[in-house]
Amino acid sequence: MKTEAPTRPTVGRLMWQQFRYQNKIFWRTPIAAFFTMVFPLMLLILFTAIFGNDVIEGLGVTTAQFFTPALAVFAAVSASYTSLAIGTAIARDNGILKRVRGTPIPPWLYITGRVASAVYLAFVAVVLMMAIGIVFYGVQLFPRTLPAALLTFLVGVGCFSALGLFVAAVSPNGEATPAITNATLLPVAFISDIFFPVQDPPRWMELAGDFFPLKPFAQSFRDAFDPTLAGSQFHWPQLAYLTLWGVVAAILAIRLFKWEPSAGSGSRRSRRRGKSGLETV
Secondary structure, three states: OOOOOOOOOOHHHHHHHHHHHHHHHHHOOHHHHHHHHHHHHHHHHHHHHHHOOOEOOOOOOEHHHHHHHHHHHHHHHHHHHHHHHHHHHHHHHOOHHHHHOOOOOOHHHHHHHHHHHHHHHHHHHHHHHHHHHHHHHOOOOOHHHHHHHHHHHHHHHHHHHHHHHHHHHHOOOOOOHHHHHHHHHHHHHHOOOOOOOOOOOOHHHHHHHHHOOHHHHHHHHHHOOOOOOOOOOOOHHHHHHHHHHHHHHHHHHHHHOOOOOOOOOOOHHHHHHHHHOOOOO
């Protein structure tokens, strides 16, 4: 009697398994879920409570109409840049990346599963933020600009996912990565019209904001929800600039990426978790 050879899983199935695994890790880490999903919502509630929901002078849109898409971008960047960088660096410290290279799973597929999970979580965060803005604060959607908003989201999240992997590649260990991501994200957010609209900023602030990719991402996405603007709102120069940042970050991440933990990185507890096959973010 012949026995059938076991069926090898397809690439799609392996990708789906990695995607599901990374999502489980995220939702089982309350602090990661809080800062990605809940914290931007808290900022929206606080800003509308402090400033009211009147029309902002000089912009022609309400407070919620301005802040909802801006904070949606901040949530998307937290999911793609911050969470991806921290999670990957900690997985390396715990020895998980090293063991992945010793399994039949292609390393590129494992990383792709991580990125796909980050993009999905960023999408959930954006949809949640926009839904709260629409239901509770009267934020307007425009069918003519939704394709531009979706394309901007995909390009922006792709860019910041590549930057997250780059940070994971150059970070000495998982303990240092949160400090690196926060030190590089929060100051840039303040000069990129995320937390408040800066009208007539100093020249150096305007140049710095234009240089980093967060401001083009936020402006392009926010313009898709601006009732004072006409047209489809495809900002091709900004999208090209975000793509450039993403390509350069991806190239550097590939060249500098380390699969094995640095000597002395991680705690004894982290190494025990790595041996047991568990991963924390």
